[in-house]
Amino acid sequence: MTDLPDPQHSLLAHPGVARVRAALAAAGVPGQVVVLDDTARTAAQAAAALGVEVAQIANSLVFAAEAGPGDEPEPLLVLTSGGHRVDTAKVATDLGLHRLGRADADFVRERTGFAIGAVAPVGHTAPLRTLVDEALAAYPVVWAAAGHPHAVFPTTFAELVAMSGGMPVQVA
Numbered sequence: 001m002t003d004l005p006d007p008q009h010s011l012l013a014h015p016g017v018a019r020v021r022a023a024l025a026a027a028g029v030p031g032q033v034v035v036l037d038d039t040a041r042t043a044a045q046a047a048a049a050l051g052v053e054v055a056q057i058a059n060s061l062v063f064a065a066e067a068g069p070g071d072e073p074e075p076l077l078v079l080t081s082g083g084h085r086v087d088t089a090k091v092a093t094d095l096g097l098h099r100l101g102r103a104d105a106d107f108v109r110e111r112t113g114f115a116i117g118a119v120a121p122v123g124h125t126a127p128l129r130t131l132v133d134e135a136l137a138a139y140p141v142v143w144a145a146a147g148h149p150h151a152v153f154p155t156t157f158a159e160l161v162a163m164s165g166g167m168p169v170q171v172a
Contacts, residue, residue, distance in 0.1 A: 011033075011035050011148060011150060011151060014147065014148050014151075015113075015147075016113065016114050016115075016118055016120070016123065016146075016147025016148050016151075017033060017146055017147040017148050017151050018147075019113065019120075019122075019123030019124075019125075019147060020033065020120045020122060020123040020146045020147040020151070020153070021033055021123075021146075022123065023120075023122035023123040023163065024122065024153065024163070027122070027159070027162065027163035029153075029155060029159050029163055031153045031154040031155050031159075032153065032154075033146045033151050033152070033153045034146075034151070034152055034153060034154070035150050035151055036049045036050075036150050036151070036152060037049070037150075038150075039117070039149040039150055040145070040149060040150070040152060041116075041117030041118075041149050042082075042117075043057035043059050043082025043083075044082070046082070046143060046145075046152060047082060047143075050143055050152070052141075052143065053083070053139075054082040054083050055081045055082055055083030055084075055135065055138070055139070056081075056082070056136075056139045056141065056142050056143060057081070057082035057142070057143050057144075058079045058080070058081070058082070058121065058133075058136055058142045058143065058144040058155070058160060059078075059079070059080050059081070059082050060077060060078075060079055060119040060120060060121050060144065060145055061077070061078045061079075061080060061086060061102075061119075062075050062076070062077055062078075062103045062107070062108045062111065062112060062116075062119060062128075063075070063076045063077075063078060063086075063088065063091075063100050063101060063102060063103055064076075064099075064100070064101050064102070064103045064107060065092075065095070065097050065099075065100050065129075066097060066098045066099040066100075067096075067097060067098060068098045069098055071098065073101075073103075073107070074129070075103065075107070075108075075111040075112065075128050075129070076091075076095075076100065076128070076129050076130075076131070077112075077119075077121070077124075077128040077129065077130040077131070077164070077166075078091070078130075078131045078133070078171055079121050079130065079131065079132045079133060079136070079144070079160055079164065079166060080133040080135075080136075080171050080172070081133050081135040081136050081142075081172075083135065084135065084172040085172060086171045086172065087171065087172050088100045088101065088102075090170075090171070090172075091131070091169075091171055094169065111124075111125075111126065111128070112124045112125065112126075112128065113125035114145075114147055115149075117145075117149050118145055118147055118148050118149050118151075119145055120144060120145045120146055120147045121144050121145075121155075121160055121163065121164045121166075122163050122164055123147055127165070130164045130165060130166035130167070131166055131167055131168075131169050131171060132157070132160050132161050132164060132166035132167065132168050132169070133168075133169070133170070133171045133172070134157075134168050134169060134170050135170075135171075135172065136157045136160065137157040137168075139157070140156065141154050141155070141156065142154070142155060142156065142157065142160065143155075144160070
């Protein structure tokens with residue numbers, strides 16, 4: 001694990017990491033991007049690399065949300081605790097959606113600018129409607145992806161809500 005104050009670190013040049021770092025700075029979030037030795041494409045991998053509970057990982061999951069039958073799907077970002085799965089039927093009902101399904105890799109990259117496994121809560125190429133899992137509030141520090149499978153950053157529930165513009169909800 002490597003902190004990233006060194007501007008020579010090659011991962012800083014990655015466009016996704018640069019967007020995340022810029023978004024964190026703009027939001028006044030003090031956490032620094034950390035480079036992991038191994039990839040952290042899943043909550044379990046990230047937790048193992050960081051030595052924290054899986055539930056402390058803020059998974060950034062992109063769903064395809066359809067308001068009505070035949071409507072063009074819009075992206076919905078759900079920042080959920082790695083300790084459980086999103087109940088898509090519950091979230092769809094709570095939001096009054098016709099359908100909520102997992103987005104494919106092309107949809108995710110096209111709508112966020114990130115590949116699956118590296119989607120961050122901020123730094124997207126366009127604004128996203130965002131939900132933040134209230135279960136993350138149980139931890140003083142949570143960890144989120146920073147735009148690359150080897151990059152994460154520490155934050156808090158309150159910071160996640162504020163910087164993402166997300167709505168705190170129960171998603172499981």
